[in-house]
Amino acid sequence: MSDTTGLQLSQSVHPGGMADLVTCGIDSQLIVKVIHPMGIVGLDIGGANIKAADEQGHTNSRPFAIWRHPERLSEQVQAILQNYPGCDQIALTMTAELADCFVTKAEGVRSILRSVEECLPDLEQSAVQSAVAPEKLMVWTTRGHFVDASTARTQTEFVAAANWHALATWCGKLCPQGSSVLVDIGTTTTDIIPLQDGKPVSIGLTDVSRLQSGELSYSGIRRTPVCALAHSVPFRDGYCSLAAEMFATTLDLYLLLGDLTEDPSDVETANCKAATKAEAYHRLARMLCGDRNEISLSEAVEMARFLADVQRQRLSGSLERVVSRLTSPCQTVMVSGSGEFLARRLVADNRKTNAARVISLEEQFSEGVAEAACAYAVAQLAAMRKRYCKV
Numbered sequence: 001m002s003d004t005t006g007l008q009l010s011q012s013v014h015p016g017g018m019a020d021l022v023t024c025g026i027d028s029q030l031i032v033k034v035i036h037p038m039g040i041v042g043l044d045i046g047g048a049n050i051k052a053a054d055e056q057g058h059t060n061s062r063p064f065a066i067w068r069h070p071e072r073l074s075e076q077v078q079a080i081l082q083n084y085p086g087c088d089q090i091a092l093t094m095t096a097e098l099a100d101c102f103v104t105k106a107e108g109v110r111s112i113l114r115s116v117e118e119c120l121p122d123l124e125q126s127a128v129q130s131a132v133a134p135e136k137l138m139v140w141t142t143r144g145h146f147v148d149a150s151t152a153r154t155q156t157e158f159v160a161a162a163n164w165h166a167l168a169t170w171c172g173k174l175c176p177q178g179s180s181v182l183v184d185i186g187t188t189t190t191d192i193i194p195l196q197d198g199k200p201v202s203i204g205l206t207d208v209s210r211l212q213s214g215e216l217s218y219s220g221i222r223r224t225p226v227c228a229l230a231h232s233v234p235f236r237d238g239y240c241s242l243a244a245e246m247f248a249t250t251l252d253l254y255l256l257l258g259d260l261t262e263d264p265s266d267v268e269t270a271n272c273k274a275a276t277k278a279e280a281y282h283r284l285a286r287m288l289c290g291d292r293n294e295i296s297l298s299e300a301v302e303m304a305r306f307l308a309d310v311q312r313q314r315l316s317g318s319l320e321r322v323v324s325r326l327t328s329p330c331q332t333v334m335v336s337g338s339g340e341f342l343a344r345r346l347v348a349d350n351r352k353t354n355a356a357r358v359i360s361l362e363e364q365f366s367e368g369v370a371e372a373a374c375a376y377a378v379a380q381l382a383a384m385r386k387r388y389c390k391v
Contacts, residue, residue, distance in 0.1 A: 039086040040386065042379030043077065044163050044372065045094040045112055048188060048223060052080045053376035054087070055383045059368035063268050067099040073115035081119060088123050091382035092116055093140045093163040093374055097156075098207065106156040113139070113149050138385070140166045140378050142205045146385060161207050163374035164191040164216070165200060170377035171334050172198035174359055180332035181323055181353065183346060184373060185339030187222035190315055191215065192322045203325070214321035219311055221260070221339035222251040225270075226287055229310045233288075233303050240288050246270050247286035250311065253304040255280040259341050280304075316346050323352040336361035336373040 044051040047066055053059040060083045064076045073096075081087055097108025120136045138146040141158035142165045152159045164184070168191075171182050176198035184191040192215055194201050204210035211218070218224070226248050232239040249270050254260040255277050266275035271286075273279045284303060285295040323330050333356045335343035340362055347353045362370035369376045 039084070039088040040091055040379050040382045041081065041084045041087045041089070042091045042375040042377070042382065043080075043093070043116065044375040044378065045073070045077075045092070045096045045116075046163075046188070047096045047099045050076055050080055051372040051375040052083065053369065053372045053379050054084055055379055057365055057369050057376065058083070059366075059372040059376065061372055066096045067101045070099070070101045070111060070115075073112065074118040077116055077119050078122065081122070089136050089138070089382065089386070090116060090120070090123070091138050091140065091146070091378040093166050093378045094159070095161045095163055097160045105160045109156040109159050110153055113137075113152055117149060138382050140381065144169060144200075146382065157206070163378070164193060164210075165202075165205075166381060167191070167336070167374045167377040168193040168195060168200040168202075170380050171195075171336075171361075172200065174334060174364075175332040178331040179326040179328045180334065180356075181319075181326070181330055182334045182336070183319065183343040184335075185315075185337040185343045186220050186371075187338055188218070188220040188224065190217040190219055190318070190339070192217070192315075192319050194322055194326055196327065214318040217315055217318050219315060220250065221254055221342060222249060222268075224250040224311070226250065226253065226284070226307050229307050229314075233306050235288065235299065235303070242287050243289050245286075248280070248283040250308075251275060252280035252283045253308045253311075256284065256301050256304040257308060312342065312345060312349075315342070316349055319346050319350055319353070323350065326352075330356045332357045332359060334359045334361065336370045338371045340370055 040055055042053045048063065050062045050064050051059070060080050062076060062080045066073060094109070094112050096112055097105045099108060102108035102111060116137060123136055135148050137149050139149060139152040139159055140162050141147055141155060142162045143158050144165070147155060167184060168182050172195050175195065178197065180195045182191065182193040182195065202210065202215050203213040204215055207216060210216035225246050227242045227244050230242065232241045247270055251260065251269060255262060255275060262276045264274045264276055267273060269275055269279065270283050281297055281300045282292060284300045285291050288295060330353050333347050333353050335347065335358060337343065340360060344358070347358060361373055
């Protein structure tokens, strides 16, 4: 991290995300003690979900399709912040600037900043005055440090889609030596980030360059349309083409295969009906322009298995590309996200990673932290910046 971040840190992290002490690498080796807890909340604002986490690992996720109502973002942020009554500072990262309600990503970044700033007057006044980071809103950049909102408006290219970088920077403290890889599979995308001696060494910093390098795949375990995975599937005596329609998503595959738990109250699905196996069966049958009267449950399950395998192979190819560029054998793989189960399979399949030590954020911290990992990471990075003083 640069001087703007405040400190270069090497910390011992506990399940709550706290640290006993920190070694600071600015000009000299210094040991600085924890002052005391602060009310920092990390926000990861995506195009379909808003995720929040505090320093202690309390997480929240709120579905919000920003492309439909970008003007409602402020009220959505306020709603999620109600879960953190002691919040006195926000650490922000985002990917929602890509939503097509914005003409450009720069416009999206500035719009999101305005919406979050509208929530700032409602924050608690901190009882501790910090000389390191007094501002109420800090924004993470792909340059590896925080900036204030005013600076963020002039550096939109470094603020856009920076959440993966925050996660990799924080996770790097769990593997400070050697070559490692972070595999984060979420509802919409997969990030495969190489690290060397605890620092991200990605080829790409923008979505475009990361897609090109294999470090970003627009493929996740909930929102990816199944017609984006394959044009046809094995069916009875041959193959059957899939409808190029949003009838079903990868959520339905993993519901039918038992990798995701049913939730009758969850209607964030392709047809706005429940996230259950029965409804997933109906949605997947629609992909063959059929229904349960024409396609059996067992046929739908086989279809799900085939499509899940296609996704797995594609992501395996991306993992192979990334680990092949490491300068030494991969020693550690960190897995996170709501698709951690799939990340583990990719790691086990790859001959360059199957012998590496695997660190699961879910096991190390909690399921909530694994699913809101970027929000938790940016909260931790902000806490490190604010909690430790330069001496």
